[in-house]
Amino acid sequence: MSSEHEKDGYGITLFRPGTPHNAKIRGIVFFIIFCIITVVQSCYWLFANTVRPFVLGMPFGMFFIVLFITVEFAVLVILYFLESENMEEKGDV
Amino acid sequence: MTWILVLIIIFAYLFFILFLGSWAGRGRERSIVEYIAASRSLGFVIMYFLMGGAIFSAFAYLGGPGWAYSKGGAAFYILGYCALGLVPWWLWGPRALRAGKRFQYVTQAQLFSDRFQSKALSVIIAVVSVLAFIQYITLQMKGCAYVFEVASEGRIPFWAGALIAYLVVLIYVFYAGLRGVAWTNVFQGAFMVVTAWVLGLYLTYHLYGGPSEMFRQIAQANPTHLLVGPGTKMSFAAFASALLVSVLGFSMWPHLFMKAYTAKSERVLKQTIVLYPTFAIFLIPVLFIGFAGIMQVKPDELGAPDRILPWMFSHMQFHPIAVGLVLAAALAAAMSTQDTITHAAGSIFAQDFVEVLKKEKHSDREATLWVRISVVCFGAVSYMVAIFGGQTLVALLLGAYGSIVQLLPLAAATFFWPRATKAGAICGILAGVLYNYAILFKIIPKFWDIHAGIQGLVLNFIVLIVVSLLTRPMDRVHVRKFVTL
Numbered sequence: 047m048s049s050e051h052e053k054d055g056y057g058i059t060l061f062r063p064g065t066p067h068n069a070k071i072r073g074i075v076f077f078i079i080f081c082i083i084t085v086v087q088s089c090y091w092l093f094a095n096t097v098r099p100f101v102l103g104m105p106f107g108m109f110f111i112v113l114f115i116t117v118e119f120a121v122l123v124i125l126y127f128l129e130s131e132n133m134e135e136k137g138d139v
Numbered sequence: 140m141t142w143i144l145v146l147i148i149i150f151a152y153l154f155f156i157l158f159l160g161s162w163a164g165r166g167r168e169r170s171i172v173e174y175i176a177a178s179r180s181l182g183f184v185i186m187y188f189l190m191g192g193a194i195f196s197a198f199a200y201l202g203g204p205g206w207a208y209s210k211g212g213a214a215f216y217i218l219g220y221c222a223l224g225l226v227p228w229w230l231w232g233p234r235a236l237r238a239g240k241r242f243q244y245v246t247q248a249q250l251f252s253d254r255f256q257s258k259a260l261s262v263i264i265a266v267v268s269v270l271a272f273i274q275y276i277t278l279q280m281k282g283c284a285y286v287f288e289v290a291s292e293g294r295i296p297f298w299a300g301a302l303i304a305y306l307v308v309l310i311y312v313f314y315a316g317l318r319g320v321a322w323t324n325v326f327q328g329a330f331m332v333v334t335a336w337v338l339g340l341y342l343t344y345h346l347y348g349g350p351s352e353m354f355r356q357i358a359q360a361n362p363t364h365l366l367v368g369p370g371t372k373m374s375f376a377a378f379a380s381a382l383l384v385s386v387l388g389f390s391m392w393p394h395l396f397m398k399a400y401t402a403k404s405e406r407v408l409k410q411t412i413v414l415y416p417t418f419a420i421f422l423i424p425v426l427f428i429g430f431a432g433i434m435q436v437k438p439d440e441l442g443a444p445d446r447i448l449p450w451m452f453s454h455m456q457f458h459p460i461a462v463g464l465v466l467a468a469a470l471a472a473a474m475s476t477q478d479t480i481t482h483a484a485g486s487i488f489a490q491d492f493v494e495v496l497k498k499e500k501h502s503d504r505e506a507t508l509w510v511r512i513s514v515v516c517f518g519a520v521s522y523m524v525a526i527f528g529g530q531t532l533v534a535l536l537l538g539a540y541g542s543i544v545q546l547l548p549l550a551a552a553t554f555f556w557p558r559a560t561k562a563g564a565i566c567g568i569l570a571g572v573l574y575n576y577a578i579l580f581k582i583i584p585k586f587w588d589i590h591a592g593i594q595g596l597v598l599n600f601i602v603l604i605v606v607s608l609l610t611r612p613m614d615r616v617h618v619r620k621f622v623t624l
Contacts, residue, residue: 054615056557057557059556059623087222087223089375090215091366100351100355104354112420119413122226126410126413
């Protein structure tokens with residue numbers, strides 16, 4: 047949105063006021079990572095639309111999707127621990 | 140006589156769930172926050188299974204193997220969206236949690252209608268959600284009825300099977316509210332996961348000596364069955380857009396979204412999201428069951444693909460106790476979704492429809508009573524639809540089912556774009572929902588093979604932005620409250 051809007055408080059607000067700079071960068075980086083994972087999952091056929099080789103008993107396409115579920119899980123765990131310090135236990139009412 | 144033993148196990152299971160569900164709600168106060176949101180006090184384990192029970196539905200347990208059996212590679216999309224479905228909640232969940240605590244919301248529509256200062260919006264959301272829920276519940280009821288039909292070897296008719304399972308759910312939802320739903324889901328979730336793994340692995344090893352050999356035989360018999368794209372059961376565009384719309388829409392389902400109000404803290408909410416992909420892993424053996432059926436039975440002989448799971452183990456000469464347990468697990472899958480939806484539908488109808496249209500506000504006690512009445516009425520209506528549902532009615536409900544993702548722009552605007560206005564929000568959601576119906580009723584042709592929900596979503600966002608910019612901004616102090624949560 048235009049800077050005029052930002053001044054009067056109507057601009058797009060991605061972060062709560064007072065969010066530290068590095069937390070903003072982290073948020074954007076992880077957002078992009080999850081977008082990439084989603085695109086890879088929905089377009090898995092670009093990379094792995096084959097039956098062979100079988101990995102862990104699964105056809106390669108299925109394995110590829112499961113592999114990315116594991117990657118996604120790992121990324122979530124990392125994000126959780128990075129954000130863990132300033133998570134509110136009880137919520138700020 | 141084996142069917143008697145099978146039925147005894149199933150009924151023992153039903154009694155246990157009824158007892159557990161009713162026991163969970165004992166000695167609690169009768170406020171609306173307790174009944175709908177368990178007093179915002181749920182911890183991690185319960186939240187995890189509460190959210191998991193919703194995805195482990197009759198669709199996952201009966202429909203998942205059905206997809207693997209009939210559509211092959213297209214079934215991988217279920218794994219992908221199940222794993223990613225809750226990730227967008229990282230954005231909405233904590234914000235909704237804080238909004239709920241600060242402004243005393245218990246439903247999704249309360250948040251949106253307060254942000255946009257519109258009772259009409261609340262009514263629109265309530266109507267779309269309740270219609271979508273009826274469709275959702277009907278599927279679960281049919282699943283339950285099917286389980287009873289198989290268990291009793293046809294002695295329990297469709298109408299009675301659907302009724303028995305539903306009465307059990309209705310009683311503990313009516314009596315114990317969300318706490319009852321949550322506790323039964325912990326047990327049912329754990330039970331289903333264990334049964335799915337045992338059964339999935341047993342069938343692949345018993346029939347083929349292992350999954351690799353099974354898939355090798357499938358690929359040999361039908362080289363394209365395990366792939367997607369031209370010449371298979373699902374095109375590239377259909378696969379990609381179906382996965383995308385499911386991921387975007389999943390956390391918008393009102394019964395999931397409103398669970399943000401039940402969590403004790405932001406930490407609990409995020410722990411649930413982090414561990415949610417594990418449910419996708421739990422689904423792998425469920426798909427194995429469907430794949431295992433391909434070389435065993437011809438589609439014509441089977442009838443509907445959804446019958447593959449019951450067919451598989453009823454032809455394996457299992458001990459009746461094992462059959463009873465597996466059928467009870469299928470019942471658990473359907474019931475753990477039914478209870479969440481019934482509870483949410485009752486809450487939404489009473490809070491976002493009745494309460495909004497009434498001039499005077501109900502007292503807490505009256506409001507809880509209204510939710511309970513709505514729970515019973517909703518149950519009765521969905522039961523009627525499951526038994527008598529005609530073609531047109533089903534199309535109407537399917538349209539609502541596909542319209543849930545259209546709530547996404549409202550969430551995005553509420554939390555991130557203060558300039559969005561009431562007119563923009565209402566026009567946006569109406570455009571999205573009507574577009575979805577227009578495609579469903581074939582008034583406009585489907586563009587390419589892209590999911591109608593994605594097309595509606597693009598239209599919805601455009602209308603929301605354009606109309607908002609053309610109308611006067613809303614009160615600044617009010618809208619800023621929601622972006623600074």
